[in-house]
Amino acid sequence: MGLRPRRGTRGQALVMITFSLVAMFGVMGLAIDMGWGYFIKKSAQKAADASALAAVGQALTLVGQTGAFTCGTQSTCQALASCAPTPSSPPATNIDTACLYAKQNGFSVGGNGRHQNVMVEASTTNPIPTAPGIRVNYWVTVRATEVIPQLFSAVLNFPFAQSSARATAAVADIPLPGSVYLLNRENDGGPNGTGVDASLGGGGSLTASGGIYLSSSANGAVGNQYAGETNGSASVTGAYVGIRGNGTVDHPNNWFPTPSNTVRDPDGFKDPMRGKGQPPAPAALEVPDHPVPGGTISGSNGCVTLQPGTYYATTTSNGQTVASGRPLTFSGCVNFSEGGAGFGNYVFFGGLKFSGGTTTFAPGRYMVAGATQGNSLLSAGNGNVITDQTPLSGGQSVLNSDAGEIFVFTDANYSGLWLPPLVKTIQGQLNYSTVDIQMGNTTNSYINLHGLNVSDSAVPDELKPFGPTVWWQDQGNSRVKYLADGNIDISCGSLDNPCKNNGKISPDIKFQAHANTWLNGLFYQPRGASINFQGQGGLSSPLTIITGSISLQGSPTVLQPYTGIPLARRMAVLVE
Numbered sequence: 001m002g003l004r005p006r007r008g009t010r011g012q013a014l015v016m017i018t019f020s021l022v023a024m025f026g027v028m029g030l031a032i033d034m035g036w037g038y039f040i041k042k043s044a045q046k047a048a049d050a051s052a053l054a055a056v057g058q059a060l061t062l063v064g065q066t067g068a069f070t071c072g073t074q075s076t077c078q079a080l081a082s083c084a085p086t087p088s089s090p091p092a093t094n095i096d097t098a099c100l101y102a103k104q105n106g107f108s109v110g111g112n113g114r115h116q117n118v119m120v121e122a123s124t125t126n127p128i129p130t131a132p133g134i135r136v137n138y139w140v141t142v143r144a145t146e147v148i149p150q151l152f153s154a155v156l157n158f159p160f161a162q163s164s165a166r167a168t169a170a171v172a173d174i175p176l177p178g179s180v181y182l183l184n185r186e187n188d189g190g191p192n193g194t195g196v197d198a199s200l201g202g203g204g205s206l207t208a209s210g211g212i213y214l215s216s217s218a219n220g221a222v223g224n225q226y227a228g229e230t231n232g233s234a235s236v237t238g239a240y241v242g243i244r245g246n247g248t249v250d251h252p253n254n255w256f257p258t259p260s261n262t263v264r265d266p267d268g269f270k271d272p273m274r275g276k277g278q279p280p281a282p283a284a285l286e287v288p289d290h291p292v293p294g295g296t297i298s299g300s301n302g303c304v305t306l307q308p309g310t311y312y313a314t315t316t317s318n319g320q321t322v323a324s325g326r327p328l329t330f331s332g333c334v335n336f337s338e339g340g341a342g343f344g345n346y347v348f349f350g351g352l353k354f355s356g357g358t359t360t361f362a363p364g365r366y367m368v369a370g371a372t373q374g375n376s377l378l379s380a381g382n383g384n385v386i387t388d389q390t391p392l393s394g395g396q397s398v399l400n401s402d403a404g405e406i407f408v409f410t411d412a413n414y415s416g417l418w419l420p421p422l423v424k425t426i427q428g429q430l431n432y433s434t435v436d437i438q439m440g441n442t443t444n445s446y447i448n449l450h451g452l453n454v455s456d457s458a459v460p461d462e463l464k465p466f467g468p469t470v471w472w473q474d475q476g477n478s479r480v481k482y483l484a485d486g487n488i489d490i491s492c493g494s495l496d497n498p499c500k501n502n503g504k505i506s507p508d509i510k511f512q513a514h515a516n517t518w519l520n521g522l523f524y525q526p527r528g529a530s531i532n533f534q535g536q537g538g539l540s541s542p543l544t545i546i547t548g549s550i551s552l553q554g555s556p557t558v559l560q561p562y563t564g565i566p567l568a569r570r571m572a573v574l575v576e
Contacts, residue, residue, distance in 0.1 A: 038163075040146050040148055040163040041163040041164070041165055043105075043106055043107070044107060044144040044145065044146060044163060044164060044165035045144075045165035045167065046105055047101075047102045047105035047106055047107040047118075047142075047144045047165070048102070048107075048142040048143065048144045048165045048166060048167035049167045049169075049574060050101045050102070050104075050105050051097075051098040051099065051100075051101035051102040051105070051118070051120075051142045051144075051167075052098060052140050052141065052142040052167040052168060052169035052574065053167075053169045053572060053574060054094075054097050054098060054100075054101040055094045055095060055097050055098035055101075055120070055122065055140040055142075055169065056094070056138060056139070056140050056169045056170055056171050056572045057169075057572040058091075058094040058097050059074060059075040059076075059094045059138055059140075059171060060171045060570060060571075060572050062074040062075070062094070063075055063138075063171075064275055064485070065274075065275040065276045065465055065486075065569070065570050066275075066276050066277060066465040068461075069124050069137045069138040069171065070124065071123070071124060073093070074094075075094065075122075075124065075138045076093040076094055076095045076122060077122050077123045077124065078095060078120065078121065078122055079121060080119055080120070080121040080141075080143075081119060081120065081121075082109050082117055082118065082119050083098070083099035083102065083103075083108065083109050083118045083119070083120060084096075084099065084109065085108065085109045085110050086108075087099035087100040087103055087108075088100075094122075094140070095120055095122060095140075098120050098140060098142055099118060099120065102118045102142065102144060103118075107144040107146070111146075112146060115146050115147040115148070115149075116144070116145065116146045116147075117143075117144075117145050117146075118142065118143070118144050118145075119142070119143045119145075120140065120141070120142050120143075121140070121141045121143075122138070122139065122140040122141070123138075123139065124137065124138050124139075128141075128168060128170065128575065129141075130166065130168045130575075130576055131168055131575045131576045134170070134172075134575055135172075136170035136171060136172040136575070137170070137171040137172065137173070137570065138170060138171045139168055139169070139170040139171075139575070140168070140169055140170070141166065141167070141168040142166070142167050142168075143164060143165070143166045144164065144165050144166075145162060145163070145164040145165075146162070146163050146164075147162050148162070148163055166576075167574060167576070168574070168575050168576045169572060169573065169574050169575065170572075170573060170575050171570055171571070171572055172570070172571060172573055172575070173568040173569070173570060174568060174569060174570075174571045174573065175566035175567070175568050176268075176272055176566065176567050176568065176569055177210055177211050177239075177240070177268075178210050178211040178212070178213055178268060178272070178544070178567075179208035179209055179210035179211060179212065179238065179239075179544055179545070179560045180206070180208050180210075180211075180212040180213065180238070180544075180545045180550070180560070181213050181215075181268070181271075181272055181544075181545070181546040181547075182197035182198060182212075182213060182214050182215060182216070182547065182548070182549055182550060183197075183215050183269075183270075183271055183526070183527035183528075183546065183547065183548050184196075184197050184215060184216055184527060184528065184548040184549045185215050185216050185217070185244075185495070185496050185527075186216045186217045186218040186222075186227075186245075186247070186496070187496060187497055188216070188479065188480065188527065188528060188548065189479065190479075190528070190530050190548060190549045191508055191530050191532070191549070191551065192229070192530070192549050192551050193223070193225050194218070194222075194223060194225055195216045195217075195218030195222075195223075195225045195226075195227065196216070196218065196225050196226065196227065196228075196229055196549060197214040197215065197216045197227050197228060197548075197549050197550070198214060198227070198228040198229070198236065198549065198550050198551070199228075199229045199230075199549070199550075199551040199552070200229070200230045200231065200234035200235075200236065200254075200551070200552045201231045201232065201234060201551075201552065201553055201554070202231065202232050202233075202234060202553070202554055202555040203232060203233045203234060203555035204234045204533075204552035204553070204554065204555050204556050204557070204558075205234060205235045205236070205237070205552075205557045205558070206235075206236045206237070206550070206552060206558045207236075207237045207238070207557070207558070207559045207560065208237070208238040208239070208560045209238075209239060209560055209561055209562045210238065210239050210240075210544075210560075210562075211238055211239055211240035211241070211242065211268065212236065212238035212240065212241045212242070213242050213244075213268045213269055214227045214228055214241075214242065214243045214244065214247060214259070214269075215244050215269040215270075215527075216243075216244065216247050217243070217244050217245030217246055217247040218247055218248075219246055219247055219248040220248065220250065226247070226248055226249055226250040227243050227244075227247035227248060227249060228243070228248075228249035228250070228255065228259070229249065229250050229251075230249070230250065230251045230254040230255070233254075234254060234552070235254045235255070235256065236254065236255045236256070237255075237256040238256075238257075240257070240260070241255055241256075241257060241258070241259040241260065242259065242260050242261075242262060242268060242269070243259045243260070243261050243262075244261075244262060244265065244269040245261065245262070245263065246261060247261065265495070267569075270495075271486070271487075271488070271526070271527060271546070272546060272567060272569055273466075273486055273524060273546065274486050274487050274488070275485055275486050275487060276465050276466065276485075276486045277484060277485050277486045278408075278414075278415070278472070278474065278475055278486065279365070279406060279408055279462075279463055279466050279469070279472055280416055280462045280463070281347070281367060281414055281415065281416040281417040281418070282345035282347065282365060282367075282418075283418070284418035286308065286345040287308065287309050287310040287345055287346070287347050287418060288307075288308070288309040288310065289309065289310055289420045290306075290307075290309040290310060290311045291311075291312060291313075291314045291321070291323070291420070291422065292311055292312065292313050292314065292328060293313075293314050293315075293321075294313065294314075294315070295312075295313025295314070295324060295326045295327065295328050295329055295350065296328075296329045296331070297328060297329065297330050297331075297334055298330075298331045298332050299330075299331070299332030299333035299334045299335075299357060300331060300332035300333075300357075301332075302333070303332075303333035303334070303335055304332070304333065304334050304335070305335045305336075305337050306334065306335070306336050306337065306346075307337060307339050307344075308338060308339060308344035308345050308346055308364065309345075309346065309347075310346075310347045310348075310349070310418070310420055310423075311328055311346065311347070311348050311349070312325075312328070312348070312349035312350055312420070312422070312423055313325070313326040313327070313328055313350050314422065321422070322422060322425065323349070323350075323420075323422040323423050323425060323426050324350070325349070325350050325371075325372035325375075325426050325429050325430060326350055326372070326375070327350050327351035327352060327353040327371065327375050327376070327379070328348055328350060328351070328352055328353065329353045329354075329355050330352070330353070330354050330355065330357065330359050331354075331355045331356050331357050332356070332357040332358075333357055333358055334357065334358070334359045334360070335359075335360045335362075336359075336360065336361045336362045336364065337362050338362045338363060338364055342363065342403060342456075342457075342458030343363050343364050343365070343403050343458040343459060343460065344362055344363070344364035344365070345364060345365050346364060346365070346366045346367065347367045347369055347417065347418075348366070348367065348368050348369065349369050349370060349412065349419075349423050349430055350370070350371055350372065350375070350430065351368060351370075351371035351375050351376055351377045351378060351379070351433065352368055352377070352378045352379075353376070353378075353379050353380075354379070354380040354381075354384040354386060354439075355384075356383045356384060357383075357384065357385070358384075358385040358387070359384070359385070359386050359387070360387055360388065360389065361386075361387070361388045361389075361405050361449065362388070362389060362405075363388075363389070363402045363403035363404055363405060363456075363458060364403075364405055365405075365406055365408070365460075365463065366405060366406070366407045366408070367407075367408045367410065367414070367417070368407065368408070368409050368410070369410050369411060369412050369414055369417060369430060370410070370411035370412040370413075370429075370430025370431055370432065370433070371430065371431065371433040372426075372429045372430065372431075373429070373431070375433060376433050376434045376435060376436050377409050377432070377433045377434065377435050378409070378435045378436070378437070379434075379435075379436045379437075380436075380437050380438070380439050380447075381438050381439050382438075382439050382442050382445045383439075383442075383444070383445055384439055384445055385444070385445065385446055386446075386447045386448070386449070387446070387447070387448040387449070388400070388404075388405055388448065388449050388450055389402060390402065390448070390450050391448075392446075392448055392518070396518075396540075397448060397450075397518035397520045397541065397542055399450075399453075399520070399564045399565065400450035400453055400520070401453070401456075402450075402453065402456060402458070403452065403453055403456040403458040403459045404450045404451050404452045404453040404456070404459070404467075404468070404470070404521065405449055405450065405451070405452070405470060406451065406452050406463060406466060406469050406470065406471075406472060407449075407470065407471050407472065408472045408474065409432070409435060409471075409472070409473050409474065409477075410432065410473075410474035410476070410477060411430055411431050411432045411474065411476075411477060412427045412428075412430035412431075413427070413476070414474060414476070415484070432474065432477035432504075432506070432507075433507065434507045434508070434509075434510070435507075435509040435510065436510045437510065437511050437512060437517070438510070438512045438534075439512055439514075439516075439517075442516075443516070445516060446516035446517065446518070447516070447517050447518060447519065448518045448520075449470050449518070449519055449520065449521075450470060450520045450521060451467065451468035451469050451470030451471075451519075451520060451521020451522055451565070452464070452466060452467040452468055452469055452470075452521070453467065453468065453565065454467035454468070467521075467522075467565070468520075468521035468522050468544075468565040468566075468567065469521060469522040469524055470519050470520065470521035470522060470523065470543075471519060471521075471522075471523045471524065472524045473506075473509070473524065473525040473526060473529055474526075475526040476501070477504065477506055477526075477529075478501055478504065478506045478525075478526040478527065478528035478529050478548070479500060479501055479504060479505060479506055479528035479529075479548075480498055480499075480500065480501060480526065480527045480528035480548075481498060481499040481500060481501040481502075482501075482526060488527065501528070506525075506528055506529045506530070506548075508530050508531065508532040508551075509525065509529075509530070509531045509532070510531075510532045510534060511531065511532070511533050511534070511539070512533075512534060512535045512537070513533040513534060513535045513537055513538070513539040513552070513554075513556030513557065513558055514535055514537030514538070514539060516537075517539050517541060518541050518542075519541050519543050520541065520542045520543065521542075521543065521544070521565065522543070522544045522546065522567050523543055523544065523545045523546070523547070524546045524547075525546065525547040525548060526548065527548045528548045529547055529548045530547060530548050530549045530550065530551065531545070531547045531549075531550050531551075532550075532551045532552075532553065533550075533551070533552045533553070533556045533558055534552075534553050534554055534556060535554050535556050536554055536555055536556065537556060537557070538556070538557035538558075538559065539556065539557065539558050539559065540557075540559040540560075540561065541558075541559075541560065542560065542561050542562065542564065543560055544560075544566075544567050545560070
């Protein structure tokens with residue numbers, strides 16, 4: 001006979017199972033509450049991210065690459081405050097844009113049964129309160145919250161929970177990763193051929209510390225032209241080599257790493273200086289009139305010091321002094337001095353010619369505004385030292401601690417440029433011309449110049465968006481037409497087939513690629529222009545190059561170590 005359970009133990013299993021089910025359902029309920037809270041938090045984060053980015057993006061669109069961010073209508077500032085229950089559409093300010101984007105992403109003041117709230121804070125102060133140590137131009141912080149009624153957690157006397165998220169977006173100056181930006185596209189002509197961005201012959205080599213971007217999608221299908229062409233043992237090396245669209249190079253084994261293609265049209269294949277316009281010309285009061293009889297400035301019998309101002313060659317005709325349009329010729333010891341102001345402004349009409357000796361440039365803005373037919377904007381041969389006030393160290397270029405220089409090569413029609421009365425009489429003859437630097441292959445000949453150092457207070461605010469430019473070619477002197485804001489004119493077609501610039505043919509800028517040539521900073525030419533390196537030497541210059549196309553003839557070596565002052569562009573980014 002089997003054993004029967006005692007009467008006192010009957011139902012114990014039922015009680016144990018009941019308690020276990022209560023505990024199990026409690027754990028399940030807590031998991032559901034936590035999971036729902038996590039879902040709401042992720043949704044709140046998405047709304048906060050989108051609204052913060054939208055707000056700073058609109059502010060950047062309104063202020064642009066060069067405008068000042070202030071607490072005004074273009075970049076609204078406010079202390080932490082709730083959005084309006086019903087944001088205006090269209091939004092009146094970029095703060096309204098933040099509120100509208102939050103609502104479109106499921107969060108609004110009083111939303112979801114009056115359980116939600118959205119708060120926005122914005123300012124130009126530094127550093128950002130939510131991201132100490134980060135310095136920006138303008139920032140917006142958005143907080144999205146929702147009170148969540150609890151299901152099972154209410155049993156534990158927690159009837160509500162709050163899920164919240166915070167995002168801060170800002171307009172910041174972001175360093176760009178490229179060392180060489182080649183802007184010409186597949187339909188653009190140039191000295192290398194239509195659509196050819198890089199052409200290297202013989203044993204030439206180009207080595208860049210950053211990325212190399214070829215904007216042409218030429219692939220040999222039309223006219224047997226490629227985006228990049230190398231002959232013989234020529235080679236190209238960069239941290240990255242990118243080609244837009246389906247563009248190719250004719251000898252992939254000569255490129256390191258192997259070029260990568262992109263089907264999109266990202267920023268790396270557009271002019272990094274777009275939207276900035278051009279370096280402004282100095283005001284008339286900043287450039288006193290300095291006519292130069294005969295056009296020769298000689299320091300053969302002692303150094304000559306040149307103060308800021310406007311310089312041009314003059315001659316005598318029928319007993320009258322007139323502007324000749326001839327190049328200004330420098331010889332011997334010539335020093336430019338900003339006169340204690342820390343930054344000088346110089347304008348030259350007729351071009352510059354260096355004819356032996358040492359010319360030292362002080363920090364400043366130097367505009368070479370046109371040359372007459374048959375003359376160059378700048379020409380220099382052996383026997384010249386062209387330098388600034390930051391000497392070489394150990395035979396190498398080093399970063400400058402002063403304000404640096406910017407050289408602008410243009411014609412006499414540059415926007416805002418003041419012309420002396422004598423120069424106005426020959427304005428139509430002063431056109432954009434060649435730049436030819438064939439020097440540096442002897443130890444007593446070298447170039448040592450540094451671009452704008454925007455951390456120096458002497459640099460005018462109007463020039464700071466152009467740092468660290470050392471060399472700038474006027475966008476108005478290119479085959480491709482640019483607008484006043486620095487964007488390419490596509491009203492005639494598209495970015496691949498833009499408007500042409502009245503049939504202008506921009507001559508190459510020619511450099512002797514030699515070890516004694518140092519340009520420290522940014523070398524800028526617009527799309528449609530080109531640079532040509534010649535010779536047998538090896539140029540090692542801490543330089544970022546932006547140009548339409550590049551060519552190396554002979555067997556020059558162009559090496560670009562890191563500049564130390566990177567090119568930056570304003571961008572709207574999430575910082576936390």
